[in-house]
Amino acid sequence: MTTEKIAPTTGPVSRFLSTAQPEALFLLSAVAQYVGAVIAVGLFDRVEPQTVAWFRVMGAAVALLAVSRRWWSGWTRQQLVGVALFGVATALMNIFFYLAIARIDLGKGVTIEFIGPIAVAAATTRTGRNALALLFAVVGVCVLGGVEIDDGNTAGLAFILLASALWAAYIVIGSKVAQGDRGVAGLGLGLAIGTVVTTPVGAPWSGPVWIAPSLLVLCLLVGVFSNAIGYGIDQFTMRRIPIRRFSLLLALLPVTAALMGWLFLDQPPSTIDVVGIALVLAGVAIQERDEIERVEAVVRTDPA
Template sequence: MTNSSPTGRRSERLALAAAGVSVVLWASAFVSIRSAGDAYSPGALALGRLLAGTAVLGVLLAVRREGLPPRAAWRGIAVSGLLWFGLYMVVLNWGEQQVDAGTAAMVVNIGPILIALLGARFLGERLPPRLVAGMGVSFAGAVAVGLSMSGDGGANVLGVALCLLAAVTYAAGVVAQKPALAHGSALQVTFFGCLVGAVVCLPFSGQLVSDAADAPLPATLNMVYLGVFPTALAFTTWAYALARTTAGKLGATTYVVPALVVLMSWLFLDEVPAWLTLVGGALCLAGVAVSRSRPPRRRERTEDTEPESGSAAVPVVADAG
């Protein structure tokens, strides 16, 4: 049931704004990964990004003196750190080196659908018709964007499998993180999840040192950017929003990312989108709007009728629209 009180509406607006910060920064990550990925191997890029993110989040945690999260939060932190912060980043970087951007976008964008299904199964979340319809429209838009960006022979079995694994680990990580946020703050859950991911990626430390020695400065700066903004900031604002809404509804907002990637590629990389790309981006935005919309509110109307034989007036409930 939606909280219609002023406090509830304010909390919902803040959650939506926080999610907006996350999707904008995650969209920008695709541009940075394209640059850094030419100089850094998938594991090295993931580790460098996580180390930068952990450093920034650690400073913030120390300044705010939040300390360790409660014991009840650790299971969700460990699982999300392993799957989302660790495995997801490695396999996504690897997958995007095997397939073209369009194919990667199509496969990875089953993630929000998996989040909704897993949220319903493990978190007891509802699947409102508007959420399902909105995700369907947005997924159709993501497919259109993917088809328009796909190159000739750009897909292979390994690359598709890696992108599929990335979608599954992303969805499972989000659903695992949700219960942890009932016990720890967004900053605590994000920092320790990022730390777990960095520990998981430590086997790539040798590659990171080797790649950093040969990488051009712009590639290294892009890796640091990925750690500070799309990781430290975006994952924290995402956790803040996730603590205040359902995983399925929040996951649907990430369908804004393909539309933003198209816009950013147009503005910063001078990649003029095809008409199918624009149509797909519009569908992504339309689907998110549908998934975030509310059904017409029901209102109560009491008809003033003359009581008969001492009977009371009967309230009549009518639909608002």
Template sequence: MSSWIQGHPGRGFSLIATSALSTQTGAAVGSFAFGTLGPLGVVAIRQMAAAIVLCSVARPKLRQFTAAQWKPVALLAFFFAVMNAALYTALDRVGLGTAVTIEFLGPLAVAAWSSRRRRDLLGVVLALLGVIMLTRPSPTTDFLGIAVALIAAVCWAGYILTNREVGKRVPGVQGTAAATILSSLGMLPVLILIIWQVQPPWQAYLFACAAGLLSTAIPYALDLVVLRYVSPLIFGVGMSLHPLFAGIIGLVLLSEQLPLIAWSGIVLVVLSNGLTLTGPRSAVGAAPRLQFRKERRTSPQPGAQSR
């Protein structure tokens, strides 16, 4: 695989696109279980699947963690759980394309704040304009769904910054694995309560597990390989595909009919991400550009999004 990618940036970009496509497909498939498990139940099962994948690879030595290491890991676990729970709740209310596009304001804000270039300010303005075009505020707008998507965006931003600290204090990907374990354990009581009250059919578990596979395991494996050989510029451009893929998959799998103005808003957000995540950047801003794309799906190199 490494020899296939090295010297061929187009091939690396194709794998990044595959990772993005898998992530958004997993979110759509997981939504099929909302009727019985609900967004929180699906997120709980997805987090457990992520914990299994990461622990099998990282094998974190939890007993050797110090208090100084556990503090950022616990905060990272909080952002893990709230970010995904908010995203799936927003998906249930406003649709996949809208929820993911709004959520991308989080990493965009971190990238813009890290460099403070003039072009980044332009990127923020384009993104805000795109979100306004996408949501088209009116008396009938689901403002609660939009607010929940914004909570996901804030948590993603906090997730990026916290993960950087975890990467400094915990070797390898052990911190990410430990945070995933904590978040899945924290959501376990919610899952037990849902199963006790609703008794979902076996298909619901299948859809939720598929979401964990498509949104965590496959992107994790692809990112593990690709991030060793592609440039930050290529990776940043690939990241901007997520809102676009979310809109397309929402249309194909969930029959989410978005008007032309909404698609124009998604394109503006994609362009704003591409504008902000590419081009010359100072050392201060370079790290987040790689990091937030990966950590959206509990990726393996926290110091190098999501989901």
């Protein structure tokens, strides 16, 4: 007997996403997301951050719908409402996140944004070991974030806190969308709706992108990496593990963002940042040990 839900396999990619360890999927998702973020930061000198985010959502929607089967049919009204809310929350989260990292370091921004997943993990924590794992993750995130408020980054902090609240919504609503077991169709349709809803925010500054093919390709490429690949992997993972475990494993994202910022944006982590990374990884390790022991206990007591 197993506690994980395995999605039906239809090809090598689906089989890999349905059987790989959640930690491996999270790292793959994180790398994809922050490769996109690195490209996006490089565009901010030529394109407004909210416009890059708008194209990010648009590019991901096009890519996901192109590979989805019959995404236009088979939805109930309740499912469509959930998909729409998910897509709008995700689009706004992307916009606020880009407005933030245009003002503060990528690693620090992602770390502060992690307050949202922490809140979800705290609300769903059930055992003492889970609470200990969450404590390690919280302390590590606080150490990594540093939360320094001054005249230079107050706006950045405000934007990242808004993104954090929307990240919590992304987890809660996205988990329900993923349980619909429609592959990435729900994500693609949701992002298409999110693109339409956020058009007044992103479109007014999009003129330079439409007349420069290289800019357009780069903006859409951000969407493919960060949303189509990154969030697409999330949809498979959400179908397999509890929301509590998903929320805590997201602690790996600030660690990955700090490393990507160091390698590609000349934002090296300090010694205290390394301590924060170690605490986050310790929290994830404690959580995973609890999960293993829980599954083993179920197996021992299951007569089947």
